[in-house]
Amino acid sequence: MSEDLGITAKKSDLSEWYKQVVVRGKFADYSPVKGMVVYRPNGYGIWDQIMHNFDKVLQARGAKNTSFPLLLPESLLKKESEHFAGFTPEVLWVTQGGASDLEEKMALRPTSETIIHHMMGKWLQSYRDLPLRLNQWNKVYRYETKMTKPFIRGREIIWTETHTAFASKEEVADETDWAIHAYGDFIENFLALPLIRGRKTDSDKFAGAEYTLGVEALMPDGKALQSGTSHLLSQKFSVAFDVKFLDEKEKWQLAWLNSYGISMRLIGGLLMIHGDEKGAIIPPKVAPIQAVIVPIIFKGKEQAVNTVAKQLHKDLLEGELRVELDDREGYTPGWKFNDWEMQGVPLRIEIGPKDVEAKSVVIVRRDTGEKVKVKLTNVKEEINKELDSLQTRLFEKAKKDLESRTVDASSLDAVKKAVADKKWAIVPHCGDAKCEESITEATETGPRVIPFNKKMKSGSKCVGCGKEAEYLVLFGKAY
Ligand SMILES: [Zn+2]
CATH class of the missing domain: 3.30.930.10 (Bira Bifunctional Protein; Domain 2)
Known part of the structure; x- marks a missing residue:
């Protein structure tokens, strides 16, 4: 590429x-x-x-x-x-x-x-x-x-x-x-x-x-x-x-x-x-293509591999999976791997001459790069299992990241520090609009929301003016 x-x-x-x-x-x-x-x-x-x-x-x-x-x-x-x-x-x-x-x-x-x-x-x-x-x-x-x-x-x-x-x-x-x-x-x-x-x-x-x-x-x-x-x-x-x-x-x-x-x-x-350094990773539930089949062709074995790949493609489509077969000529398998990785397709299914002999395929995950060899007889179940697992892993990874970058702050300096560290901060606030504006200006952020699921400690003081706080506000930079 x-x-x-x-x-x-x-x-x-x-x-x-x-x-x-x-x-x-x-x-x-x-x-x-x-x-x-x-x-x-x-x-x-x-x-x-x-x-x-x-x-x-x-x-x-x-x-x-x-x-x-x-x-x-x-x-x-x-x-x-x-x-x-x-x-x-x-x-x-x-x-x-x-x-x-x-x-x-x-x-x-x-x-x-x-x-x-x-x-x-x-x-x-x-x-x-x-x-x-x-x-x-x-x-x-x-x-x-x-x-x-x-x-x-x-x-x-x-x-x-x-x-x-x-x-x-x-x-x-x-x-x-x-x-x-x-x-x-x-x-x-x-x-x-x-x-x-x-x-x-x-x-x-x-x-x-x-x-x-x-x-x-x-x-x-x-x-x-x-x-x-x-x-x-x-x-x-x-x-x-x-x-x-x-x-x-x-x-x-x-x-x-x-x-x-x-x-x-x-x-x-x-x-x-x-996404990662190779490009996008699309969650399987919304991926337009959930898996791509890439035949690995060697001279003299083309027909056997292509026949199995085509049949597998047909079977998987009937199983209501969103699957593509990449049988484009003139591109090496390595080039195709990169191309689909960049586009974020969750799973790649490789079929080579040895796989045809063993009646198996290799499934490669886009998120971890892990490869599993599976029998053709239970390839549908394995694909569904990997798609579920990938979906869950993406969410859990992102959730952990969100939690680690959501911080409580009790001063304007702490908000500024959070923002400099690519985080957002939850602060006690008095509820006054002018005070809110002064926090926005001082920290170069803006109010995102008053979070539903977070209780404020009683007696908390507003980070803007030091008065009694009314509620918590999430402050951060925004797109
Ligand atoms: Zn205030």
Whole structure:
């Protein structure tokens, strides 16, 4: 493999390493459109697996898939002022149709609350129509001015956004909570990305939300990756969009609204967390290709090896495994090994003339490089066993790493030290917004979440001002 095709950057040089893995591992490529990339089958294939599996979770919860227009009239976007103000700086506008100016300029949706609430207002009649859960697997557009990065930050975002309406605040709060835990469990289980779940501080909540819950992952360079959010929206939305229903006493009531979303940035997270010096390692549950069969050909033995390889490929596909056969001519087995390793395929299955004679194959794991010789008769079971084991190992390794880089801090210096060591820090905080800002400035970090599962010691003092602390806040740099 020539230099320019392999991964030459060290993972410790994360930014350059990431760029090489994304492009050379064929996950995404830069396009002629600034800030928008092309997601290639290796990258989009992971999203396919996420859609396929998470859609089942949504459907089981009662959400239905829909499609709303990409364009939002300015007047609609403006209806909820806080929301509009929050998104205005990054809206992309369409002002012309052909050669003529549009009567009203249109936004490429930065998110779909406004149009969905508008339609919900039209459809909702009675309490019997509730709850309402509408989902979209779609794209949204935000004119990012920060440096863009494939998967992580771009002007075109591929995601899922779910919008729900309820009759009571208890129900909408329950949904907001359910969503963040559903995301957390799914991301940990399928993407093997360990997270910290919590509530956003007010400074960091969604534009127009009463509160926002979030899940955060910690990248190898010490930066946090916001990996999913769920918002309990203020009733200003139901007022603005007239989302009302008749209750059991035939009285009009405002509906309680919520929205939640996860995006393809999760894929950027898993590439960074699991990859090594050779390239990506994709967790088997979301890998577009779980195993690749590479025949090892020697002159005169081609036919015997190729026949067994083809038959094995067919058998494994019937077993619902996602398997490729790499019978490309003109590439050496060593070149192929590197190529698939870089792309993160979890298992490689080697078949040579000796294996054919012994009716066996060699399975090689992408994460540990371990090789096991297995009989063809139980190759399916062995592959499934190795895939499970690899999935578990990736998660446990990442979890240990997350735990070792999550520290408690009781002073600003301790927060700074943590950040310098590529960690994030949990600190007691008084709850005051100005004080929070002063911590952000002094430590060059930001509040990530108020973690759910961590109790504060009574009598703790705020790291910012020394006053009595109200709760714990996780502070860290962010993407
Ligand atoms: Zn304080």
